Amino acid sequence: MGLFDTVFGRTKQVQPKLDNLFALPTAALTLRTGLDLVPSGHAGLCFKAGSGESEVNSDADIMSLLNFEAGADAATIATDDLGFKWLLLTNEDLDELVTRLHSANETLVEHGLGPRLLCAVFGFWGCGFGCCHFYLLLEPNELGKNIKL
Amino acid sequence: MAKSNIETDAGLNVRMVITGLLLLVLYMTIIGVLLALKLSFTFVIVIAGAMLFSQYFFSDKIAMFSMQAHEVTAAEEPQLHAMVDRLCLMANMPKPRIGVAEMDMPNAFATGRSPKAAVVCATRGIMNRLSDEELEAVLAHELSHVAHRDVAVMTIASGVGMLAGLIGRMAMWGAMLGGGGDSRNNNDNNGAIELVVWLLSIVISIVAYLLTMALSRYRELAADRSGAILIGKPSVLASALVRITGDIGRIPRTDLRKAEGMNAFFFAPALAGGTAASLFSTHPSLEKRLDALSKLERELNGHA
Numbered sequence: 001m002g003l004f005d006t007v008f009g010r011t012k013q014v015q016p017k018l019d020n021l022f023a024l025p026t027a028a029l030t031l032r033t034g035l036d037l038v039p040s041g042h043a044g045l046c047f048k049a050g051s052g053e054s055e056v057n058s059d060a061d062i063m064s065l066l067n068f069e070a071g072a073d074a075a076t077i078a079t080d081d082l083g084f085k086w087l088l089l090t091n092e093d094l095d096e097l098v099t100r101l102h103s104a105n106e107t108l109v110e111h112g113l114g115p116r117l118l119c120a121v122f123g124f125w126g127c128g129f130g131c132c133h134f135y136l137l138l139e140p141n142e143l144g145k146n147i148k149l
Numbered sequence: 150m151a152k153s154n155i156e157t158d159a160g161l162n163v164r165m166v167i168t169g170l171l172l173l174v175l176y177m178t179i180i181g182v183l184l185a186l187k188l189s190f191t192f193v194i195v196i197a198g199a200m201l202f203s204q205y206f207f208s209d210k211i212a213m214f215s216m217q218a219h220e221v222t223a224a225e226e227p228q229l230h231a232m233v234d235r236l237c238l239m240a241n242m243p244k245p246r247i248g249v250a251e252m253d254m255p256n257a258f259a260t261g262r263s264p265k266a267a268v269v270c271a272t273r274g275i276m277n278r279l280s281d282e283e284l285e286a287v288l289a290h291e292l293s294h295v296a297h298r299d300v301a302v303m304t305i306a307s308g309v310g311m312l313a314g315l316i317g318r319m320a321m322w323g324a325m326l327g328g329g330g331d332s333r334n335n336n337d338n339n340g341a342i343e344l345v346v347w348l349l350s351i352v353i354s355i356v357a358y359l360l361t362m363a364l365s366r367y368r369e370l371a372a373d374r375s376g377a378i379l380i381g382k383p384s385v386l387a388s389a390l391v392r393i394t395g396d397i398g399r400i401p402r403t404d405l406r407k408a409e410g411m412n413a414f415f416f417a418p419a420l421a422g423g424t425a426a427s428l429f430s431t432h433p434s435l436e437k438r439l440d441a442l443s444k445l446e447r448e449l450n451g452h453a
Contacts, residue, residue, distance in 0.1 A: 007169065008162045009297040009371030013378065014241040048239065050381015050449070082231055083282055116381055118238055 013115035018105045021098050021120060028094055031124065039094040040123035043101050045087040046080075047108060048116040062087070084118060097122070161374075165367045172360050175309045175353055179316065182349060193319055197312045205304040209246075209268045212260040218250035218270045229276070232285050233269065233292070240379055242296055245269045255279070255393045257416040259291035260300055267295040275393065275416075282382075283389035287416055290376035290386060297375070299368050306364050310357035317350030366433045370441055383442040383449065390442075394435050 005012065031037040049062070062077055062085070078086045087104055091097040101120055108117060204211070213219070223230040229247055237244045245261065248270035255274040261267030269291045276284060294300075323343040377383035393416065415432070432438075 006298050006302065008165060009299070009302075009368050009375070010162075011240065011293060011296045011375040011379070014239070048235075048381060081281075082228075082235060083285065084235065115379075116239055118235060 015114045016105070016109065016117045018102060018109070021102050021105070024098055024122060025095050028124075037124040039097070040125045041090055041092045041094075041097065042123040043089045043091075043097050044121040045089075045101055045104055045108075046084050046118040046121065047087075047113055048084050048118065049113070050116060094122075161367060161370055165364065165371070168360050168364045168367065169306075172306055172309055172357065172364070175313075175357050175360070179309065179313055179350070179353055182346065183316070193315050194312065197308065197315050200311060201304055201308050205262050205301065208300045208304075209261040209266060212258060213248055213268060213270065216250045216258070216270065216272075217252070218248040218268075218272075220246050220248050220268070228281070229271065229284075229288075232281075232288055236285065236289055236292055236379060240292060240296065242292065245292070245295055249273060249276070257287050257291050259294040261295065262300055263298065264295050269295065279389055279392060282385050283392065286376060286380050286382070286386040286389050287393075289379045290372050290416060293372040293375035293379065294368070297368065297371060299372070302368065303361070303365060306361045307357075310354050310361055313350045313354040313357055317347050317354060320344070320346040320350060362431060365431045369432050370438065373438055373442060374445060377442055377445055378449075381449075383446040387439050387442040390435060390438055 028037075028039055063075065075090075076088045078088060080086060087101075089097060089100055089104075091100060105117065105120075108114070221229065226247065226249060229249070233244060233247055243265050245259070245264070245267035246269075248268050250270060250272045252272050253274040254272055255278045257269070257271040257275050259267060259269045269288060271284070271287070275287065279287065320343040323340075373386060377386045380386070433441075
């Protein structure tokens, strides 16, 4: 927020920082060796659809937009109780999961949804304590630099 | 759709700048008058400065106290917190404290001197009446007030009126008591000058008041716009507005009078009936706000 933004009373839309995702495969190695956590093969992308991006109003629109090949990846769309959409992906290979999620991110950004991407979530299994999730914030703030448990 | 310029409304910017400049001119005028007349009103300025500073510095406490609002933790109001959490993440701003006022009047307000010291507060009435989506839109509007630093802006803007009012009162007392104690050389002349100062300061405070109200209305429109862009659905904010203003009209007036002093902070003004002269209002009319939102909706859809 610069001085002029304050004077004019406007906020700049915040574009996401998609590259945060690529820190995950390396971190996953550390998690495996250090904590015995293995990727569960599930990932989610959370965003808020709005009016305006006319092609992405319904779940079916989003799916066709993302252009996922049927078969190997199971991809579904869900809406949570706060009205945010979740794109849920399943793939055994973490690298591929990250790449798929990244391409979904980019498609959504291309269609003007960038400011409303919230976070990406990746599931991990641990031997001792079931499942845990890693939230990767896609915002360009300090939080986004860390992988949050 | 690479880089949109949806954030700015050129017309609104122009009006805001003009209002701001006029207020600046008023500040200059009032200081010019003081200098030209060589009146020692330094301590008036100090008093006005102190009042404004405390208003600015304690704005969160004052507003929370007068609305009998209390801060709530994430455990007490998980849904409210979750909504604000996500909105703040999307807007990339620090999360403000969250308050709830246990009153039935449906409204919300934001206060606090900076985004870091801000409080966003909703009444129990608004939480009961609005759908989740609409409540989120209202919170986005309030968070925009925080991001725009509206408390600071409005404090500076209202300063000139307060200064003029104080000087006017001083001059009036001075004229009535015959020129004051320190300058005895020409009592009649001094009294006349103080009468002029008094009249001038009345005019200045009226103009300053009108300008401040205009600025407040523009800031509301700006917060509507930013809030609607943040959630991406101007129509949801519009429906929240319609529902709340409809409900406020239906609530007994006694409750409203208590809250009228708080209007400048509110999401929707607590005035029953739409007859209040729009010139004196802190908020634009419902019609204007809805028009602006539907225009934004068209812009988002690419039919500007």
